[in-house]
Amino acid sequence: MGEEAEALKSLIAALEIGELEGYLRSFLDEGEPIRQLLAASRPEIEQRGGVELLEYAEHILTSWEIRRDYELDPARTRTGVSHTGYSCEP
Numbered sequence: 307m308g309e310e311a312e313a314l315k316s317l318i319a320a321l322e323i324g325e326l327e328g329y330l331r332s333f334l335d336e337g338e339p340i341r342q343l344l345a346a347s348r349p350e351i352e353q354r355g356g357v358e359l360l361e362y363a364e365h366i367l368t369s370w371e372i373r374r375d376y377e378l379d380p381a382r383t384r385t386g387v388s389h390t391g392y393s394c395e396p
Contacts, residue, residue: 314347318354325362333366341370 307315317340324333333340344351344363352360 313343314350314354317343317347318351318359321351321355321359321363324366325359330366330369334370341367 351363
């Protein structure tokens with residue numbers, strides 16, 4: 307089995323576990339490499355895991371975009387304080 311096929315197999319197994327357990331941050335913390343793999347693997351995820359698994363992958367991708375936008379928010383990066391006046395630090 308090639309590296310790409312093995313990576314896809316591992317990704318689908320991780321998605322199946324993640325969907326059952328409700329994991330999100332585990333995927334988000336992997337950053338750009340997992341985002342690229344998820345985005346590129348949509349057809350295979352649907353084919354091998356079904357529509358529900360694809361929807362979960364889409365949820366991860368959407369959450370990743372929201373997180374990225376939050377981290378790139380100029381108001382947050384400029385002052386460390388949100389427009390509400392509260393610190394954005396976790």
